[in-house]
Amino acid sequence: MNFWVDFWAILGWMLWAVVFIGYLFALFAIVGDLFRDRTLNGWWKAVWIVFLIFLPFLTALVYIIARGEGMAERSDRAARNAETAAQAYIRDVAGKSPSEEIAAASALLESGSISQEEFDRLKAKALA
Numbered sequence: 001m002n003f004w005v006d007f008w009a010i011l012g013w014m015l016w017a018v019v020f021i022g023y024l025f026a027l028f029a030i031v032g033d034l035f036r037d038r039t040l041n042g043w044w045k046a047v048w049i050v051f052l053i054f055l056p057f058l059t060a061l062v063y064i065i066a067r068g069e070g071m072a073e074r075s076d077r078a079a080r081n082a083e084t085a086a087q088a089y090i091r092d093v094a095g096k097s098p099s100e101e102i103a104a105a106s107a108l109l110e111s112g113s114i115s116q117e118e119f120d121r122l123k124a125k126a127l128a
Contacts, residue, residue: 029071036078048063102122105123
């Protein structure tokens with residue numbers, strides 16, 4: 001009989017752990033959204049934070065109900081901005097395409113900045 005008592009106690013602790021971790025995720029999402037929102041002034045942000053400290057569950061519920069739609073829009077906008085920045089970084093790091101490198105080398109050859117041997121070497125490197 002003692003096994004089942006311990007089993008249900010462990011199951012109960014696991015349930016409360018899942019609820020608490022879910023609450024922490026919601027709390028971090030709310031705080032992140034508060035500081036991401038540029039339309040809300042600093043005093044209102046401070047009021048939300050104070051209420052999150054003293055009445056955490058009620059405030060989190062009210063925040064999600066009252067500002068949930070804007071929260072989703074701000075999160076979506078932040079994700080799109082991050083994706084755009086990542087793509088720009090990848091394009092910047094990836095460099096030029098082989099045809100662009102050959103065209104740049106050809107322009108250097110025509111201007112006399114490089115010799116034919118250097119042009120051939122740059123062309124072979126771009127095509128490799």
